[in-house]
Amino acid sequence: MNDYNSRRTFLKQTGILSVSSMLPLSVLPIDYKYKMGLQLFTIRDAMAKDPIGSIKYARELGYEDGEIYGYDGKNDTYYGIxxxxxxxxxxxxxxxxxxxxxDFSSLFNEPMDYLKRYVDQCIKGSKTLDSKYITWPWLAPEFRTIENFKILADKLNTIGERVSKAGLQFAYHNHDFEFTDHNGKQGYDIILKNTEPSLVKLQMDMYWVEHSSNKNIHELITENPGRYVMWHIKDMDKVTRDYSEMGNGSIDYKSLLSSVDMEDLQYYYIEQGGNFADNSMQSITDSAVYFKKHLQRFL
Structure with missing residues (x-):
């Protein structure tokens, strides 16, 4: 994809070669396999005030793709639009x-018909946006028992089947609580073992795996082929272990991204849940600068 000769052929065919042939390869556009993505929850304060302007700003920084949140299924709106x-x-x-x-978690204890109705609303919104994935992102604290993780796995399979039949794909996103020990059992193990891989894909939050898990990122991906189709990439403060701007934290993403198996990866999203050095918009600016300079070449 980044081959010098193929790029020169393209430039010649499009008439750009006369202008760019004297430029070194390093300043020519690079075609990365993956779009640089942003989890828009990172800038939720700005999105609440001006969603379109906020996305425009992110786009100018080099972010090309995003992961949304906050869909209103009843009114079919994103951020009030x-x-x-x-x-x-x-x-x-x-x-x-x-x-x-x-927001599937808020319907965890509701009848399955309610959940299915919401799933259908999410399918409608996702298709309108041409999104490929519908993702379950969170489980409220009151539901985090081993028995409820078993119930969750069943719900994930049901939703995954419904989403798959609609021509989309479904995924589950981890935090830290899935790795909590319950007398030798972990919720994440139940999700891995009791969900159908073809129906329930996985979105790995690399920060939370590094922060809270006794599991290894490389091993998780290798031991679960075909499942980790999306990643959340965010850094961890070297002292507090809270969120941090990319490059300011303790996670060695240069080593990680240069060695991890990306065969199943389809999308990644840079994210910072809080603990901004200045503000959220400055953080996505600083993270974009660092990521493009040091890490994007691996993707």
């Missing part, structure tokens, strides 16, 4: 939305 109109704005910005985090 009708999904059709939101999609038009995204097209104008040349910005895609490949996945969304949806």
């Amino acid at each position: 009708k999904s059709q109109e939101f999609k038009k704005q995204l097209v104008d910005l040349d910005f895609t939305i490949s996945s969304g985090h949806y």
